[in-house]
Amino acid sequence: MDFTSFLIILAQALAVVVVLMTFCAYAVLAERKVSAWIQGRVGPNRTTLPVIGSIPVIGTFLTRLGIFQPVADGLKFLFKEDVTPAHVNRPYYILAPALALVPALVTVTVVPFGQYITEAGEMVPLVLADLDIGILFILAVSSLGVYGIVLAGWASNSKYPFLGGIRATAQMISYELAMGLSLLPVFMWINAPGTDAALNLTAVVQGQQGWWLVLWQPLSAFIFLVALFAETNRLPFDMPEAETELVGGFHTEYSSFKFGLFFVAEYAHIVIGSAVFTVLFLGGWHPLPGVPLQLEGILGAISSVGIFTTKVALLVFLFIWVRWTLPRFRYDQVMRMGWKVLLPLAIGNLIFYALAIAAFDSLK
Numbered sequence: 001m002d003f004t005s006f007l008i009i010l011a012q013a014l015a016v017v018v019v020l021m022t023f024c025a026y027a028v029l030a031e032r033k034v035s036a037w038i039q040g041r042v043g044p045n046r047t048t049l050p051v052i053g054s055i056p057v058i059g060t061f062l063t064r065l066g067i068f069q070p071v072a073d074g075l076k077f078l079f080k081e082d083v084t085p086a087h088v089n090r091p092y093y094i095l096a097p098a099l100a101l102v103p104a105l106v107t108v109t110v111v112p113f114g115q116y117i118t119e120a121g122e123m124v125p126l127v128l129a130d131l132d133i134g135i136l137f138i139l140a141v142s143s144l145g146v147y148g149i150v151l152a153g154w155a156s157n158s159k160y161p162f163l164g165g166i167r168a169t170a171q172m173i174s175y176e177l178a179m180g181l182s183l184l185p186v187f188m189w190i191n192a193p194g195t196d197a198a199l200n201l202t203a204v205v206q207g208q209q210g211w212w213l214v215l216w217q218p219l220s221a222f223i224f225l226v227a228l229f230a231e232t233n234r235l236p237f238d239m240p241e242a243e244t245e246l247v248g249g250f251h252t253e254y255s256s257f258k259f260g261l262f263f264v265a266e267y268a269h270i271v272i273g274s275a276v277f278t279v280l281f282l283g284g285w286h287p288l289p290g291v292p293l294q295l296e297g298i299l300g301a302i303s304s305v306g307i308f309t310t311k312v313a314l315l316v317f318l319f320i321w322v323r324w325t326l327p328r329f330r331y332d333q334v335m336r337m338g339w340k341v342l343l344p345l346a347i348g349n350l351i352f353y354a355l356a357i358a359a360f361d362s363l364k
Helices: 003-038 058-065 069-079 090-110 134-142 145-155 159-190 201-206 218-231 256-281 297-323 331-362
Strands: 115-117 123-125
Touching: 003 069, 003 090, 003 256, 003 297, 069 256, 090 134, 090 145, 090 256, 115 297, 134 159, 134 201, 134 256, 145 159, 145 256, 159 201, 159 218, 159 256, 159 331, 201 256, 218 256, 218 331, 256 297
Parallel strands: none
Antiparallel strands: 115 123
């Protein structure tokens, strides 16, 4: 690889990370506005910039929309006093927030978010690294995020953060199994005899040019989505935080920028999880079931990215909607659901599709 190619790849990686972080910032704003809408409140509607706010109609509209609130929130976390308690294990206490955020930034490299069709009809996926084992990479790296939470709970040397870290570990183990088993029927379906898709995520999207997999495998999609809620520690599965029980959970002893990193890490995992769900079950960048996107050139690339981003945004809205609708589960209910409900369902679902695919193949 020459130096020019390296610079191009580096620029692409930085662009993707910047877009992801911007998406996370406005996902926080969406959380606040949607929760206000659900509860009959107003939400952020005062933050503005002097130049923009002085524009008669547009300035008022953008201010009421809260479009500049993420800027204020980011500056607040950056400039607040950073308090480090004396009783913490300092090196690991500082390392934990970065360890929680980095896996989300790494997994985005293998998620395809669009396509570019050349004049010759060749499809080029828009992805930083189009790995043949993309889904294994995502499962392996994303599960490392729990180490940041566990390390934060342990390094805080406090009982409530420690309990939050233990809960995060137990919850990850309980739902990771169901999540992995829910994906096996997907790749069995995509890798039916006569195909050569392996574990490539782009091939999964191309395999959904007809009907999306959420229509063929609704139970797999449901199990994966529930496990995704648990993996991202979102209500009703926010056992590692659980303010009513653990004060603030694993990040009780954190403040300022370090707390902000945990905050951003949660939303980064939500955005990446929504993107993976879109790739696996919602047809990726194809607009409708049975209607593949076949536009060529730059227009097709922009359309594919726009369709993909819209689906991800709708799934983020679903995460927010569920959080402000369902009450928190008890810890024993979370464990029971993972081991006694989701895991048997995932195993039964896997057996059913294995037999169905084998029977369908024998009839050919």
